[in-house]
Amino acid sequence: MRTRRAREGLRRGRILAAAAAERKPGARRVPVKPAAANGRYGRRQASSVSHPTITAAPNLDRATIGSLIADLDRELRARPARVTIDLGAVEAFDSAGIGGVVSGMRRATAAGVELKLRGMSQPMLDFFSLVSVQRLVQPEAKVGRPDPVTRLGRLVEPMLQSARAVFELGTQTAHELLVGPFRGRWLRLDRTAIEVDHCGAGALPIVALIAFLLGLILAMQAYVQLRVWGAEIYIADMVGVSVLSEIGPLMTAIVLAARTGSRNAAQLGSMVVGEEISALEQMGIRPLAFLVAPKVVACAFAAVTLGVVFDVTAIAGGGLFAWAIADITLDAFGAQLRTALRLSELLVAVAKSATFGAVVGVVGCALGLRVRDGSEGVGRATTGSVVLGISLVILVDAVFVTCQRLLD
Amino acid sequence: MDLAAILAPPKRRTEDLVRAVALSTVFGDRTVLEGIDLAIRRGEVFVVMGPSGCGKTTLLRHLCGLLPPTLGSVSVAGHDVYAASPELLQHLRLRTGLSFQGGALLGSLSVLDNVALPLRENTGLPEHVIVDTARMKLDMVGLLHAADLLPSSLSGGMRKRAAIARAIALDPDIVYFDEPSAGLDPITAAEVDNLIMKLNKVFGITMVVVTHDLPSAHAIADRIVVLLEGRVAALGERDQVWHHPDPRIRDFIERRLSAEDRRGMDVVAHLEV
Numbered sequence: 001m002r003t004r005r006a007r008e009g010l011r012r013g014r015i016l017a018a019a020a021a022e023r024k025p026g027a028r029r030v031p032v033k034p035a036a037a038n039g040r041y042g043r044r045q046a047s048s049v050s051h052p053t054i055t056a057a058p059n060l061d062r063a064t065i066g067s068l069i070a071d072l073d074r075e076l077r078a079r080p081a082r083v084t085i086d087l088g089a090v091e092a093f094d095s096a097g098i099g100g101v102v103s104g105m106r107r108a109t110a111a112g113v114e115l116k117l118r119g120m121s122q123p124m125l126d127f128f129s130l131v132s133v134q135r136l137v138q139p140e141a142k143v144g145r146p147d148p149v150t151r152l153g154r155l156v157e158p159m160l161q162s163a164r165a166v167f168e169l170g171t172q173t174a175h176e177l178l179v180g181p182f183r184g185r186w187l188r189l190d191r192t193a194i195e196v197d198h199c200g201a202g203a204l205p206i207v208a209l210i211a212f213l214l215g216l217i218l219a220m221q222a223y224v225q226l227r228v229w230g231a232e233i234y235i236a237d238m239v240g241v242s243v244l245s246e247i248g249p250l251m252t253a254i255v256l257a258a259r260t261g262s263r264n265a266a267q268l269g270s271m272v273v274g275e276e277i278s279a280l281e282q283m284g285i286r287p288l289a290f291l292v293a294p295k296v297v298a299c300a301f302a303a304v305t306l307g308v309v310f311d312v313t314a315i316a317g318g319g320l321f322a323w324a325i326a327d328i329t330l331d332a333f334g335a336q337l338r339t340a341l342r343l344s345e346l347l348v349a350v351a352k353s354a355t356f357g358a359v360v361g362v363v364g365c366a367l368g369l370r371v372r373d374g375s376e377g378v379g380r381a382t383t384g385s386v387v388l389g390i391s392l393v394i395l396v397d398a399v400f401v402t403c404q405r406l407l408d
Numbered sequence: 409m410d411l412a413a414i415l416a417p418p419k420r421r422t423e424d425l426v427r428a429v430a431l432s433t434v435f436g437d438r439t440v441l442e443g444i445d446l447a448i449r450r451g452e453v454f455v456v457m458g459p460s461g462c463g464k465t466t467l468l469r470h471l472c473g474l475l476p477p478t479l480g481s482v483s484v485a486g487h488d489v490y491a492a493s494p495e496l497l498q499h500l501r502l503r504t505g506l507s508f509q510g511g512a513l514l515g516s517l518s519v520l521d522n523v524a525l526p527l528r529e530n531t532g533l534p535e536h537v538i539v540d541t542a543r544m545k546l547d548m549v550g551l552l553h554a555a556d557l558l559p560s561s562l563s564g565g566m567r568k569r570a571a572i573a574r575a576i577a578l579d580p581d582i583v584y585f586d587e588p589s590a591g592l593d594p595i596t597a598a599e600v601d602n603l604i605m606k607l608n609k610v611f612g613i614t615m616v617v618v619t620h621d622l623p624s625a626h627a628i629a630d631r632i633v634v635l636l637e638g639r640v641a642a643l644g645e646r647d648q649v650w651h652h653p654d655p656r657i658r659d660f661i662e663r664r665l666s667a668e669d670r671r672g673m674d675v676v677a678h679l680e681v
Binding site for chain 2: 062065066071094095096098099100102104106107123126127130131132135136161372373374375376377
């Protein structure tokens with residue numbers, strides 16, 4: 001009951017205010033012919049003081065608002081002191097219709113033209129009682145285009161911050177794994193096993209397939225070149241050395257970044273969004289020990305084992321090609337391999353794989369934990385984990401190769 | 409068939425707009441709803457109440473056409489929602505607003521773009537009219553100042569209000585609210601209640617509100633249904649339900665622990681005296 005009375009009071013107040021505005025000294029009333037008598041809506045009506053009036057159609061809605069706006073724009077172009085929209089004929093309206101009127105008011109205000117509404121019905125006043133025209137008509141603060149330095153900064157800053165987050169999480173994880181045991185904090189083997197199952201065992205089929213086909217392809221390419229000099233036996237060197245020292249660790253790391261790095265980023269990102277990380281922290285469970293360290297160790301372990309699987313399968317593929325097409329016996333192929341490969345290269349390959357795996361693991365976790373803005377952020381982190389993961393792996397590879405050559 | 413005529417503007421509160429007949433829902437081997445019969449009248453505020461886990465949200469999803477029930481039917485303005493042609497279903501959806509419990513705003517769009525989205529996708533209006541209509545809806549829920557923010561930087565109450573603005577963007581005939589005041593402070597909750605009532609009075613929008621907030625339900629409801637364990641325990645005018653004699657409903661309304669739920673007291677049987 002009270003609500004209704006209050007509402008009526010509000011209406012009355014608004015109507016009185018509107019009437020007062022109409023009676024303002026100096027604001028002369030423009031005689032308008034009734035719209036219905038005119039028979040057409042939206043037309044500019046003759047007026048003695050050159051204040052044009054636009055008459056709204058009986059249905060002020062999505063269908064008709066376009067023509068009202070067009071009429072208004074035409075009037076505004078002439079820059080009159082004042083334009084009136086006559087709403088007296090309106091029988092039905094919807095939000096889009098009112099939205100169009102508000103839009104017109106905003107455009108008129110921006111053009112420095114006073115826009116008045118006439119003949120507003122009670123339901124329409126009720127509608128306007130829910131909003132503040134003053135607020136709506138205010139011109140929006142235009143955000144200017146930032147200068148080139150700012151734009152460059154906005155582009156580069158997230159990248160630098162991501163890199164910093166990766167570095168920080170990497171050092172924290174290393175600290176946790178190396179110093180933690182001395183303080184009684186051991187790696188969570190149960191959780192590590194679950195992760196290894198996903199990123200290691202789960203990736204076996206795809207790694208084996210890629211390795212086998214790549215071994216065949218490498219042998220084929222080598223065969224085409226070496227046949228010219230009758231040196232087909234060096235297929236074993238080509239395949240063995242390139243797979244063991246470069247292609248094996250690199251391809252495994254790329255598969256790992258695509259499968260597991262992205263998974264870690266998406267998983268941890270969603271956990272941040274769902275406040276699960278905060279909940280863990282609050283319960284006194286450190287996400288670093290509970291989530292990150294097992295994932296990183298699992299990635300490093302999986303990279304090494306998958307790398308070995310890759311090397312063996314790729315060399316098997318190469319051997320198969322050599323035996324089937326190039327008429328090299330498997331014994332000869334094996335003997336040639338033994339002369340070509342050194343144990344030190346195998347050890348370097350294992351070290352490389354482990355580092356690549358750890359990098360991929362840390363990148364995924366770091367970007368996932370950095371997510372702040374909902375599903376959009378999770379998507380960005382997932383993409384970023386693959387891109388940054390692979391880029392960093394290549395960078396680390398370059399460092400490895402440089403060090404190796406310097407030591408030789 | 410003239411689709412627009414199906415949902416003519418609201419005039420009376422006696423006509424049934426939404427009708428659920430013998431709704432039953434089974435998830436796996438758990439029965440969530442059992443034999444729900446109810447009708448929502450045009451232009452009223454209809455409140456679905458009940459304790460957590462009694463099937464309120466499931467019922468809401470059935471009513472607004474998101475989840476087909478295991479048994480029974482839902483009809484809107486006489487048309488079976490789950491047997492409707494794709495065109496009719498689309499039309500019914502455009503005439504229906506739904507404000508999700510957590511807001512369900514698209515995280516990649518600003519608040520203004522979230523509200524403008526249904527207008528952009530479903531109407532051919534000029535862009536500036538769309539923007540001004542969306543800004544108007546945001547002003548109705550008191551969020552005009554947050555128009556350019558992303559949903560992730562809004563508080564829970566602001567997200568909920570933005571969701572309401574989006575739900576009413578297309579001037580629907582019926583709006584469903586899932587827990588509109590849950591997780592809000594009492595003042596913001598009262599503001600949301602006030603907004604629901606204003607929209608109902610001014611536009612005649614039929615409101616279906618799922619809530620377990622008793623003061624809010626009492627403030628806004630024309631009629632109430634109380635669900636207990638997946639069944640309709642009471643259905644009627646607000647005051648009628650509020651003074652319902654059923655002891656389970658008395659317990660719920662008066663916020664008492666029900667007799668069988670006075671946990672801990674059964675240890676008395678094991679005490680040696």
